[in-house]
Amino acid sequence: MAPGxxxxxxxxxxxAQLDVVLAVATPxxxxxxxxxxxxxxxxxLTGVLLGPSALGPLAPGVYADLFPRDAVPLTGVSAVALVVLMTVVGxxxxxxxxxxxxxxxxxxxxxxTVGLRIGVLNEAAYPTVVLIAIGTPVMAPPPVRRILDGRRAPAV
Structure with a gap:
């Protein structure tokens, strides 16, 4: 749990985070x-709109209140969901x-491998590059599968 x-x-x-995500994702x-x-x-698109690329600059106060840096409830749920998702994919x-x-x-x-090597060569970008290098092949199957399944996939 986050300090304070x-x-x-x-x-x-x-x-509150789940309410907002579902209220935006469903429509x-x-x-x-x-x-x-x-x-x-x-x-x-929901993730992009509610993330730091859109909501952050457009409504910084709302973004900071809804997704504070020192509080990680949604991140914790996401981590558990990722483990379950990857287990099912496996x-x-x-x-x-x-x-x-x-x-x-x-x-x-x-x-x-290329992403990881770039991260090693550029230490400043290392955490971001590692996240992208590992996350891309790991996270690609679920959206690709949902896209290929198309209309059969249940919506949020």
Whole structure:
């Protein structure tokens, strides 16, 4: 728990964060679906709109109150969700398909390796590059799968 944030306050903040995320993601997923795109497009747009790229500069006070730097309730839930998600992806991964497509497997591995090497060479950007290098191949399967599943994928 974050310093100075009472347990009740952390729980209230978590529910506020989830409320806002769902209130924005649900209509955006619906709009994406009506536009012929998979719902995940609207859900990904939610992250951009509520993140430091959009909400941060447009409403810094709201952004700071909703996603304070020293409080991590939503981050904690996200970490648990990531573990569950990656477990499900691992359980559904067919290694025969991976072995049958060595070129694609090599390309994903090479992308992560190049990103890590760039991070090692540029120490200032190291944390960000490592996050991107590891996160891209790890997080790519869920959105790609949701996009490929298209209309069958449940919206938020």
């Amino acid at each position: 944030l009472a347990e009740a306050d952390a729980l209230a903040l978590l529910f 955006l997923a619906g709009i994406a679906r009506r536009a012929g795109a998979p719902p995940v497009v609207g859900e990904l 359980m559904e991964t067919d290694l025969r398909v991976v072995r049958a497509q060595p070129g694609r497997t090599l390309l994903v591995t090479a992308g992560a």
